[in-house]
Amino acid sequence: MRKYLLIGVSAFCLGAGTMAYLNRPAVADTPRAQTFRMLELFGDVLTTVENQYVTPVDDKKLIQAAIDGMLTSLDPHSGYLNPDDYGDMRDQTRGEYGGLGIEVTSDEGAVKVVSPMDDTPAARAGIQSGDYITAIDNQSVIGLQLSDAVKKMRGSVGQPITLTIVRQGKDPFDVKLVRESINVKSAKGHMEGDYGYLRVSAFDEKTTEQATEAVKDLEAKNPKMKGLVLDLRNNPGGLLDQAVGISSMFLDGGEVVSQRGRDPKDIERYNARSHGDMLHGLPMVVLINSGTASAAEIVSGALQDRHRAAIVGLTSFGKGSVQTVIPLHNGEDGALKLTTARYYTPSGRSIQKTGIEPDLEVAETYEQAEAVANEAFQFSEASFSNALNAEEGKVRRAPHEPAEAPPTGFDAKKDFQLQRGLDVLKYGSVAATPKYPTPKPKLAAILPGANPAAVAPGTTAKPAKPADAKPAAPAPSHP
Incomplete structure (x- = not known):
């Protein structure tokens, strides 16, 4: 019976003995009673x-929904996986499945995009982190269970689908896509001048193997490589052992992460594997943003705490919990996805809610800088x-002006965060890197007591929450 430790998305029986107990008069008002x-x-x-x-009901579906509701009331990342969902989850962790290539979660009754996956229909169509999917093929999905919405987005390879998108500051619009067989290559690399670039988009069963091959290839073809950028932006997380594996590629032993359960004595530590730093000390920069979550935050935090890499970008998502996937009757009755520890x-440091703060804060665009300054635009x-x-007394950094944003005249086709990461490598440290002037967002909402609806021209606004909103469902699913 296999358990997956996920860091970032039963049968209910009343036996004869239980019913016999219920038929007896209660003798004491104990918690058990x-x-x-x-x-x-x-x-x-x-x-x-x-x-x-009013119409006949399906008891099985009702009970499964009740179990899921019980679990999702605990936290956004616990939930029940019916047998089909459990099978889909195993496909996702193997990095092979059919669909659109998009990470979604439920946000008070609406389907919200966590991030599109690289080189998938969703990414090519321009779907963005923070978008809301309100309809699929012109049928509303507001209030629909997340698992049901995901099933609607899946289908036969080559079959078209239309998603209705609500994006901050824009009228709803339709995006037409064609379903593909998603075989995600979660790690790949190339050169950026004298520096290597390693993109890790998720943590599935193949990630460490693919990343190791990519770095070896970069070193073999570029023996004078001066450093490496590890890009974890919009990486929603995945398997804990793969986060440890990626961290181990750049550390000479020592701790990567620890997880602690309900019992204070229940501490499990994960150390870097013994093969040592593949880069032999070459300087590193890690790129993060608000879509960097879970396992990606473990890697970022480990390399930051161990002074192995400088962190550039925006504060990460802040998911500091570990989920254990517990199969029920060998998966025949699905599985529980249960939060069992903090990491x-x-x-x-526990980064639950607070996230990993970068050593050099850089917004990708001026509009993103304005969003960071506005309470209404926060998604974490x-x-x-x-x-x-979060840990007692800790809070996520309040909306503020980012340290840097692209200056006037910067080529919009270029990646400003990547460019600043390369600058840090070039100058040797964040402290030595020349800084750009701090942007001055025009948002009135950054002032205490100001109206958050007052935004500058061209700025986006958060869509209204549906009137029939319900508590958030479990963490990201992958149509």
């Missing part, structure tokens, strides 16, 4: 729905109403 009374209440509700709902960087773990609490 209260639990059994609530289970009896659940049975009463199910029976009432069966007998009186901590080598220095003992802290945005979820039922997210696990």
Whole structure:
């Protein structure tokens, strides 16, 4: 029976003994007795729905939905995977599945994009992190369970699909895509002048192997390579062992991450594997942004805490929890995806809600700089109403003016964050790198007490929440 540790998305039985207990008069108002009374209440509700709902109901679906609701009430990343969803999850962690190549989550009843995956229909169509998908083939998905919305986005290879997108500051618009067989290559590299560039877009079962091959290829073809940029932007996370594997590529032993469960003594430490630093000390920069989550934050935090790399970009998503996927009856009844621990960087930091803060804060565009300055535009773990609490006293950095944004005249086709990462490598450190003037966003909302709806021309605005919003469903799914 295999368990997956995910860092970033049963059968319900009342046996004869339990029912016999319920039929006995309660002798004490103990927590256990209260639990059994609530289970009896659940049975009463199910029976009432069966007998009186306007149309016949499917008990199995009702109970699965109840289990999922119980789990998603705990935090945004716990949930129930029915057998089909469990199979899809295993395909995703293998890096092979069909669909559009998009990471989505549920945000109070709406389907929200976490990030598009590289070289997939969603990425090529220009779908962006933070977009809302409100309809699929002209049918609304507002209020639909996330798993059902994902199923609608999947289909036969070559089959067209139309997504209705709501984006900040724009009227809703349609995006037409064609479903493909998604075989994600989660790591690939190339040269940027004298420096290597390694893009890691997710953490599936093949990521460390692919990344190792990419770095070896860069070194073989470019023996005078002066350093490396590791790009983890819009990487939603994945498997814990792959995060440890990627970190191990650049560390000479030592701790990468620790996880701590409910019991304070329940601490598990993960150390870098023994093969040593592949780059033999060559300087490194890691690029992150608000779409950098979970396993990607573990890598960023490890390399930052161990003083192995400078971090450039924007504060990461802030998902500091670990999910264990627990198959039920060998997966025949699906699986539980349950938050079982928090993780901590080598220095003992929990980044739950707060995220990894960069050593050099750089916005990719001037519009992004304005978004960072505006409370209404924030999208992070802290945005979820039922997210696990951060460590006592810790809060995510408030909206503010980013340290840098592209200056006037900068070629919009170029990657400003990547350019600044290369500058840090060129000058040897963040401190030695010449700085650009701090941008001055025109947003009135950065002032205390100001109206957050007052935005500058060309700036985007967060779409309204649906009136029938419901609590967020579990973490990212992959249509």
